[in-house]
Amino acid sequence: MKAANKPATPPAPTWPLDIYKVFKQIGIRQIAYVPDAGHTQLLKRCHADKNMRAVSLTTEEEGVAMLAGSWLGGDRGALLMQSSGVGNCINMFGTIRECRFPLLTLVTMRGEWGEFNPWQLPMGQSTPAALENAGLVVQRVDDRAMVGETVFAAATMAFQTNRAVAVLIGQRIVGFKDWSK
């Protein structure tokens, strides 16, 4: 096959790198995560960074507790998860709120734009309300060019005001899930 006939591959999106740059700028040292396809590139970078410790969790609420501990010890951290993980965190968010721990969490959304899996809709659709009910400030981004700036703004609020802030990264940014892979 001639090279010209190969199907075009879209260039890798740059927004994961934008998040990584913000992490470095604000001094994030601990990453707690349950993997999501949308965070693949970012997680690779965090794992490769000798000044960061990226910890894979069995369930997202572990990450909420871990980041409380990181703050107690003087480290800034971030929790990466998919929207389906938000429900797993609710009771642990109570500890964050009672103690006024700062918390930065980046939630990649499912169950909204172009979702094909009906089982993703119940948690995906209730994610913003669930977070707000648990006392988090919720900030949403749907434009790839705005991801870095939004995460920076959320991190500033979280660490300067001792509040929990969630950035919802719209499913439109992450893109359709390709089930051929």
Place this chain on the structure above:
Amino acid sequence: MAQTKKSNLDRRVAVKAILAERGDALVVTGLGSSSYDVGTMDHPNTYYLWGGMGGAAMIGVGLAIAQPKRRVLVITGDGEMLMGLGSLATIGAEKIRNLSIVVLDNELYSETGMQPTHTSRGVDLAGVARATGFAVADTTSTLPELKSWIPRLYSTPGPLFLDVKVNANRYPLSIRLRDGAHIKNRFRESLLGSKAFD
């Protein structure tokens, strides 16, 4: 199977012996009786949980990563640990060297009416910890045995897990420190000094 004869060890005797040798260790307690026990020997570098059941061990993880030169000791109960079993897998996989977990295991949910926990029916917490990759994991039920463990809690490369079988003695709530933000801020100020406000 961890279930053996009932232990005669009193939880407060056990906690007093453990904390007497804490040195500069950082302590995290699980909600309920464990917080009350540890509260009898209050210290600014103790972070007490009054909620967040199942989270004590993972708070220990974040703290241990942030403070690699300090030993972090999590003291919690069997019910609290059972709610966070997955965190044992995370700790085993991450091999957190400066983390020790002590479970005060009375095989009961003391706060809610003394209902039996799974450890009363043979679930072996130290066995779980061992299977997830803890460097050291064991069960003890007597004071002399516990005393021989105490120096190791603060020095042996971890992650270390010690299930301390205790009797069903209950004590009146003795700790008055309840405000979460205060407990957090006191801990950070004591540990980090002026950097606590950066």
